[in-house]
Amino acid sequence: MAGETIVMETYDVAVIGAGIHGAGVAQAVAAGGHSVLVFEQNGIASGTSSRSSKLIHGGLRYLESRQIGLVRECLNERRLLLRLAPELVRLVPFFIPIYHQTRRRPWQLHIGLSLYRWLSGDPSGRYGTVPRSRWPDLDGITTSGLESVFRYHDAQTDDAALTRAVVQAAQELGADLRVPARFSSVELEPHGCLIEYQENGQTQCCRAAVLVNAAGPAVNQILGRCLPQPAPEAIELVQGTHIVLDAPFRQGCYYIEAPHDGRAVFVMPWQSDRLLIGTTEVGIPEGAEPTPTEAEIAYLQETASHYFPALGACAVSEAFAGARVLPAGDGHAFGRPRDTRLVTDREDKPRMLTIYGGKLTAYRITAEKVMAQIAPSLPERDAVADTRTMPLRPAGG
């Protein structure tokens, strides 16, 4: 309109999504002394980042698909998070029972756990076997056909609480969070982005040097709203369901092998007197909301009660599902790479970066890699903090 001045906010970086990746990127950008705005359409951690297995781990099973670099990197991040967020991330004992019919044999477990310990760089992270005389203490595990039980340590968290803590840390460094605010579109200009979003029923605009697409399973839908449109990666969404039972386990987490297909399933103490059991792997179409199916719930119940017969009598009090973003490919989702892929709209001075896939555990190092890729597009600023040494407190604490 003639004569009207539109004041448009300008940021160094804008981020779509306040899941763990959006939160981590906001923290890293703000720590680097840059201005950052985060849009979240629903709530902090309302997507996959509240529906994970809640483990801060290297991923013992990824050794089977030889993802050694990923396991080492995640174990390194586990060590950091145990130090930086002791109220949110804690080590717990894990048990792996081996029966006559278990596909993974004791010698394989010895190799895997030795390698896992070596990759963790922590010589005190010993593993061992539970003496037969202690088997009756193992939360009612069936001992018929049991050959041995391995014990090692890994870490558990509350994924949504961790995400909120990282958002809080970013806000303390000056990050601007808009919730609920929905990203609508972006125009990629020669030297930055013109972004449109919806907030309070109104269309708003802002500018940023770089837009980071951390929309989780919606990443490719976001790319469809960019002008010009960057080429989307071919992905598959794979749903993972967990069930919650009102049953307390005393000793720790169990890593069991589903009797039907040999997949690894976790049975984990959750919120002091409950059990979290997961997960499954079921392909879903892009854009679909992950929703637990009856077949997945039955599969998890049957798997858990096969090893812990008393659980057969426990009702499922809750079930939830999240979607993994995996590279499209042949074969079972189990063996597909689980590392994060960062894709920019152009090599030199990117205006947009998209985060595909990834691990809750690796969010901080992922954010560091994002910063390294977008740095050429950002103005020079003095860093104000270092995410390798910044403590994380529960939000509101």
Ligand SMILES: Cc1cc2nc3c(=O)[nH]c(=O)nc-3n(C[C@H](O)[C@H](O)[C@H](O)COP(=O)(O)OP(=O)(O)OC[C@H]3O[C@@H](n4cnc5c(N)ncnc54)[C@H](O)[C@@H]3O)c2cc1C
């Ligand atoms: C079943 C399952 C179990 C897992 N277990 C583990 C585990 O134990 N340990 C581990 O390390 N990793 C685990 N992972 C991986 C980990 O959970 C994910 O990598 C991580 O949570 C993904 O976070 P994200 O921020 O990329 O996505 P999300 O958490 O999905 O966040 C994306 C956000 O973007 C928002 N958004 C989308 N579109 C828009 C828009 N237009 N405008 C504004 N906001 C928008 C969404 O509302 C959402 O909040 C698991 C994953 C699954 C599926």
